[in-house]
Structures are given as structure tokens and as C-alpha cells.
Amino acid sequence: MIEGISIEVKNLSLNISNNQILENISLNFEKGKIHAIIGPNGGGKTSFLKCLLGQMPYKGEILFKYEDKDKIGYVPQTLDFEKTLPITITDFLSMCYSKKPAFLSPNLKKKELFNEILEEVGLKHKEKRLLGNLSGGELKRLLLAQAINPRPNLLILDEPFAGVDTVGEQYFLNTIKNLRDEGITIIWIHHNIKVAREYADTITCIKKDLKFQVNKDEEISNERLLDIYS
Known part of the structure; x- marks a missing residue:
């Protein structure tokens, strides 16, 4: 089992060019669980993730409970x-995992590693395919592969x-569930609350501020959702 990371967010706010993106968000993410984040487009969900990753100049506190050896994987939207x-896919993996230039062929040990990585995400035997020729689903699986290995x-x-x-969506869902079962903490933006209820342990709604954070079995009224998404 892997020891997941827990996170405590205290009074997180984000203001860019006098535009208040996030305001006074306080919440907790328990380790070893799937935490789905929902909310309307433009509500600040991606900005919130970028604050967690240290890519935005937020105010407030984000406290990670982790060991020095712990790792964070990230799959961007695009x-x-x-x-x-x-x-090629091999070039991409070489840039991620090799210390020598990507244009030099990977050694046998790296080739074996790449085969294992690609097999896990269903891309084995496609290592010579150009990134520009990948479908949207294949590219997302490749991004997931580099995020979860190691x-x-x-x-x-x-x-x-x-x-x-x-x-491809069902593949991702199964993979996410398996990773949670390994003990990994997962924070996941998703637009479909029905899917979030089925797979996530907690559901957090952000629309500038924190609208709610509930366990998946807790009731969320249609009126409340309509008010948030309208």
C-alpha cells in the first residue's frame, strides 16, 4: 500500500488583475480517497488546482502532510x-525519464520500462507513433502514464x-479506482455529478468560494445544484 498525502486548505483566495477568482476557501482532503471537484465553467476549479500545485500567487495556507520522498502526479486538461x-511516444517518455537527450535511443533497461508503462495504459506497440497523430484519448492515456509511474x-x-x-472514459475510471485502492490520494475535476457520486469518496463544489463539501452518500438537492449552475 502507498501512503497518500492529506491536504488542509485555509482561507485560500486568488485575485488576478483585480479579478477575484477564489475567495476564502477552507477544506480538507483526506489521504487515500478520491475527491471530486465540481462546479460551473469559470467557477475557479482549475485555478484551485493550480494553487495546490504552486502555480498561482494565492493568499492563505495550503498544508500538505507528506514525507520528503512523496511524489505528486498531475494530468493537465490539455x-x-x-x-x-x-x-514519438518514445521521445516523449525519454524526455520524462531519461537523463540523456531524447534523440538518443533509450537503452534496453529504459525500453523495458517504457514497455511496462505503455502496456498499463493500453499503448503498447504504439511507441513509434507521433504525438501529433494520437487521438485525444490516447494522448490523455499517455499523460496519465507519466503521472502514475512511478x-x-x-x-x-x-x-x-x-x-x-x-x-476511454471507462478505462480512466477503472484506473482511478485501482489507484485509490493502492492508497493514493486523488483530486479530480469532473463535470458529471452522477459519475462523481459513483466513484468519488467526497464531492467538493467550487464557484469562486466553497459551496459545499460532502460525502458521496450525502443528499444534494436539485434546487441547490440549479442555483450553483445557473
Whole structure:
């Protein structure tokens, strides 16, 4: 079992160019659980994740309870790159895992590692495929592969199903559940509250401030959701 990371957020606020993105958010994420974050578009969900990752100049406190050896994995909503560049899956993994330049062929040990990584996400035998020729689902699986190898103690997912078909979405859901069963803490932005209820342990709603944080079995009225999403 992996020891997940727990997080305590205290009075987190984010103001950019006099635009209040987040305001006085306080909450806790328990270790070893799936925490789904929901809310309307533009409500600050991705900005909240970027605060957790230290990419935004927030005010307040974010307290991680972790050991020095602990790792954080991150799957962004999109990956911006020039699709005409001749970068293969192997090149991408070499940039992630090798110390030598990616244009040099990986040694046998690295090839074996890459095969294991790609097999876990269903991309084995596609190592020579160009990144620009991958489908949205294949690219997301590749991003997931580099985020969970080696296993992180905390995995942060920003809309991992964007551009993924139904089969790919089910694959992601099964993988996320298995990672939680290994003890990993998962924070996951998702737009579908029905799916969040089925797979997550807690559901957190953010719309500038914290609207609610509940266990998946707690009732959330339709009127409350309508007020948030309207």
C-alpha cells in the first residue's frame, strides 16, 4: 500500500488583475480517497488546482502532510504542443525519464520500462507513433502514464475525460479506482455529478468560494445544484 498525502486548505483566495477568482476557501482532503471537484465553467476549479500545485500567487495556507520522498502526479486538461513536430511516444517518455537527450535511443533497461508503462495504459506497440497523430484519448492515456509511474502519493487530474470517448472514459475510471485502492490520494475535476457520486469518496463544489463539501452518500438537492449552475 502507498501512503497518500492529506491536504488542509485555509482561507485560500486568488485575485488576478483585480479579478477575484477564489475567495476564502477552507477544506480538507483526506489521504487515500478520491475527491471530486465540481462546479460551473469559470467557477475557479482549475485555478484551485493550480494553487495546490504552486502555480498561482494565492493568499492563505495550503498544508500538505507528506514525507520528503512523496511524489505528486498531475494530468493537465490539455497539452499544448506543435503537432507537426516529429516527436514519438518514445521521445516523449525519454524526455520524462531519461537523463540523456531524447534523440538518443533509450537503452534496453529504459525500453523495458517504457514497455511496462505503455502496456498499463493500453499503448503498447504504439511507441513509434507521433504525438501529433494520437487521438485525444490516447494522448490523455499517455499523460496519465507519466503521472502514475512511478506511483505518486497524490494524483491531481484536471478534467481527464475531455476529448476521451466512452471506452476511454471507462478505462480512466477503472484506473482511478485501482489507484485509490493502492492508497493514493486523488483530486479530480469532473463535470458529471452522477459519475462523481459513483466513484468519488467526497464531492467538493467550487464557484469562486466553497459551496459545499460532502460525502458521496450525502443528499444534494436539485434546487441547490440549479442555483450553483445557473
